[in-house]
Amino acid sequence: xxxxxxxxxxxxxxxxxxxxxxxxxxxxxxxxxxxxxxxxxxxxxxxxxxxxxxxxxxxxxxxxxxxxxxxxxxxxxxxxxxxxxxxxxxxxxxxxxxxxxxxxxxxxxxxxxxxxxxxxxxxxxxxxxxxxxxxxxxxxxxxxxxxxxxxxxxxxxxxxxxxxxxxxxxxxxxxxxxxxxxxxxxxxxxxxxxxxxxxxxxxxxxxxxxxxxxxxxxxxxxxxxxxxxxxxxxxxxxxxxxxxxxxxxxxxxxxxxxxxxxxxxxxxxxxxxxxxxxxxxxxxxxxxxxxxxxxxxxxxxxxxxxxxxxxxxxxxxxxxxxxxxxxxxxxxxxxxxxxxxxxxxxxxxxxxxxxxxxxxxxxxxxxxxxxxxxxxxxxxxxxxxxxxxxxxxxx
Amino acid sequence: xxxxxxxxxxxxxxxxxxxxxxxxxxxxxxxxxxxxxxxxxxxxxxxxxxxxxxxxxxxxxxxxxxxxxxxxxxxxxxxxxxxxxxxxxxxxxxxxxxxxxxxxxxxxxxxxxxxxxxxxxxxxxxxxxxxxxxxxxxxxxxxxxxxxxxxxxxxxxxxxxxxxxxxxxxxxxxxxxxxxxxxxx
Numbered sequence: 001x002x003x004x005x006x007x008x009x010x011x012x013x014x015x016x017x018x019x020x021x022x023x024x025x026x027x028x029x030x031x032x033x034x035x036x037x038x039x040x041x042x043x044x045x046x047x048x049x050x051x052x053x054x055x056x057x058x059x060x061x062x063x064x065x066x067x068x069x070x071x072x073x074x075x076x077x078x079x080x081x082x083x084x085x086x087x088x089x090x091x092x093x094x095x096x097x098x099x100x101x102x103x104x105x106x107x108x109x110x111x112x113x114x115x116x117x118x119x120x121x122x123x124x125x126x127x128x129x130x131x132x133x134x135x136x137x138x139x140x141x142x143x144x145x146x147x148x149x150x151x152x153x154x155x156x157x158x159x160x161x162x163x164x165x166x167x168x169x170x171x172x173x174x175x176x177x178x179x180x181x182x183x184x185x186x187x188x189x190x191x192x193x194x195x196x197x198x199x200x201x202x203x204x205x206x207x208x209x210x211x212x213x214x215x216x217x218x219x220x221x222x223x224x225x226x227x228x229x230x231x232x233x234x235x236x237x238x239x240x241x242x243x244x245x246x247x248x249x250x251x252x253x254x255x256x257x258x259x260x261x262x263x264x265x266x267x268x269x270x271x272x273x274x275x276x277x278x279x280x281x282x283x284x285x286x287x288x289x290x291x292x293x294x295x296x297x298x299x300x301x302x303x304x305x306x307x308x309x310x311x312x313x314x315x316x317x318x319x320x321x322x323x324x325x326x327x328x329x330x331x332x333x334x335x336x337x338x339x340x341x342x343x344x345x346x347x348x349x350x351x352x353x354x355x356x357x358x359x360x361x362x363x364x365x366x367x368x369x370x371x372x373x374x375x376x377x378x379x380x381x382x383x384x385x386x387x388x389x390x391x392x393x394x395x
Numbered sequence: 396x397x398x399x400x401x402x403x404x405x406x407x408x409x410x411x412x413x414x415x416x417x418x419x420x421x422x423x424x425x426x427x428x429x430x431x432x433x434x435x436x437x438x439x440x441x442x443x444x445x446x447x448x449x450x451x452x453x454x455x456x457x458x459x460x461x462x463x464x465x466x467x468x469x470x471x472x473x474x475x476x477x478x479x480x481x482x483x484x485x486x487x488x489x490x491x492x493x494x495x496x497x498x499x500x501x502x503x504x505x506x507x508x509x510x511x512x513x514x515x516x517x518x519x520x521x522x523x524x525x526x527x528x529x530x531x532x533x534x535x536x537x538x539x540x541x542x543x544x545x546x547x548x549x550x551x552x553x554x555x556x557x558x559x560x561x562x563x564x565x566x567x568x569x570x571x572x573x574x575x576x577x578x579x580x
Contacts, residue, residue, distance in 0.1 A: 002579050003568070004533045007518065010511035011534045014423055015416040016433070024419075024433055025411050028440045 324359035324370060326379075333390070334379070336370065340393040341377050347389030350378060411440055414457070417535070418464045424530035425468035427519050435467045442467075461535070461545045465527060472523055517567035525560035528553055 016024070326336045333342045336359065350373070359370045368387070371378040375392035400406040415436060422435035442463055450456040518529055531537045531545060539557075543550040 003514065003564070006510055006514045007529070007533045009507075010515040010518075011420055011424070011530065013511060014420055014515070016419045016436075020419075020433065021412070021415050024415060024437050024440075025408070028411065028437050028444070031437070031441055032444055 324357050325362045326359045326368065326370070327362060333393070334377075336377055336390075341390030342393050344376070344389040344391050349386040350389075356380075407440075407444055410443070410456070414460050415440070417457075418460055420534065421461060421464040421527065421530060422468045422471075424518075424526045425465070425523055426472055427526075431471055432468075435464065435471055438467050439463045458541070458545060461531070461537075462547070465546050468527075513568065517564050520567060521560055521563055525556050525563070528556045529560050529564075532557060 324337060326334055328334045333340055335341070350371075356369045356371050359368050360366070361368060367382050369380040369382060369384075371380070375394075377390040377392070379387040379390065381387060418439050419432050419436045422432035422439075423429065426432055426435065439460060443460065448459065450459065518526055521529065527546065528542060531542045532539075537545065539550050539553050542553045546553070548556075
């Protein structure tokens with residue numbers, strides 16, 4: 001038996017007959033003539049596809065939910081920050097303007113001529129504290145570093161400070177409405193009375209919540225060190241530095257009722273003589289001791305709030321007052337304005353010196369009288385006790 | 396055959412007339428059901444027409460039709476309906492249409508029919524993939540490589556399937572054969 005032959009015969013017997021072939025041909029032609037194209041079957045998505053779709057949707061929802069949970073608090077915080085931006089901006093402006101003041105060569109601790117406003121109106125609007133020009137410390141017009149200030153001089157108008165009422169406005173070097181820093185701004189002749197000036201200014205526009213307390217203190221420190229005034233100086237002037245501290249507690253205002261919000265203001269006014277219209281700015285922050293400068297920088301940089309300047313003590317620290325500074329090491333040498341002086345052993349008190357300067361010990365802030373003779377420094381306490389002689393160390 | 400145009404559309408009716416029995420047999424060899432074989436045959440020619448391929452030669456056309464018939468039969472056999480349906484209908488017409496039954500040698504005719512039935516029954520008992528290979532190899536006279544190209548499996552696989560199909564057929568055919576029959580593959 002040949003399987004091939006047998007299978008061929010049996011398979012041929014399975015061939016369709018003529019009738020079946022015609023039927024199939026007719027069906028095919030009818031299908032073709034009907035013009036119905038066989039559309040690709042839309043495959044039923046596999047369960048894995050469904051799982052992937054559902055899982056992807058769930059993951060997307062989870063991501064959106066987590067994102068919302070994470071970002072909504074941030075958005076709220078940001079919105080809070082925006083709402084607080086008004087006050088913070090004003091504080092920042094105060095800081096920047098304060099740093100401008102500190103870096104200005106015409107500014108001094110007591111005088112602060114930048115804040116001077118002859119009319120006094122803008123100060124009244126901004127609620128700043130005006131120091132007493134009548135009780136300022138003595139100044140020497142003939143000092144080399146002094147700068148005469150004439151309130152009527154147009155050239156000083158550049159130093160005149162604008163006080164924008166808008167809280168959000170930031171002025172470059174301008175004082176905003178936030179009166180965290182008290183500025184002496186009244187002309188001496190125009191506002192001889194400190195109390196009347198301040199009270200009238202604030203009461204003119206802002207009498208609602210303003211509570212101004214001013215304390216007057218007389219500093220018993222020696223006079224301006226640049227003048228050479230000392231306990232034994234012949235040209236000693238009146239060396240009183242009167243510090244006026246004005247505190248404005250919760251002077252909260254808003255834009256509509258022309259008020260601004262601030263907490264404290266401190267004015268340390270060491271101003272010119274009452275009858276002298278000129279200011280003398282003898283010091284600048286550049287000449288201040290490093291610690292004080294550092295304090296000022298710290299205050300202006302580290303704190304964004306105006307409350308940094310809230311207390312009088314802090315304000316005192318940041319205000320430059322003395323040109324000469326020394327550091328007593330107690331080890332036989334000292335530094336005077338950054339230069340080292342070694343002690344001369346068994347040195348005697350030379351006696352009559354004509355010119356002396358007041359130097360401050362930058363650590364304990366005590367005042368000393370220093371007499372210079374070439375490269376020799378004679379150090380006295382304020383009571384006249386001779387402390388020793390020091391020779392400049394030659395490098 | 397040489398007169399047929401290689402374009403599918405131009406010679407569609409002639410191609411159907413000539414290749415429809417072949418396609419039908421291939422489908423039947425796989426499905427073992429006439430109705431399914433007819434459906435597959437119609438589907439194959441519909442695809443042939445819609446493909447609109449211009450063939451390189453007649454062997455190309457034949458190979459395309461065989462490949463399409465195998466795939467369509469495979470898809471039909473894999474459908475849910477066919478997977479859950481019992482098979483059993485085949486060989487309704489096992490007689491050779493060209494041969495008129497001779498009443499004189501009725502016994503001889505009976506033997507022929509019995510052999511054909513036994514051979515076809517044995518083939519139909521083979522697994523599906525073996526049936527197609529057996530049909531292509533023994534009926535269509537296709538080589539191993541041609542079967543491999545038509546079915547999409549490797550040549551070694553085709554050889555293996557042929558070998559296993561023969562091993563399966565031999566004992567089955569021996570049951571129907573007398574001792575005088577010697578199966579020759």
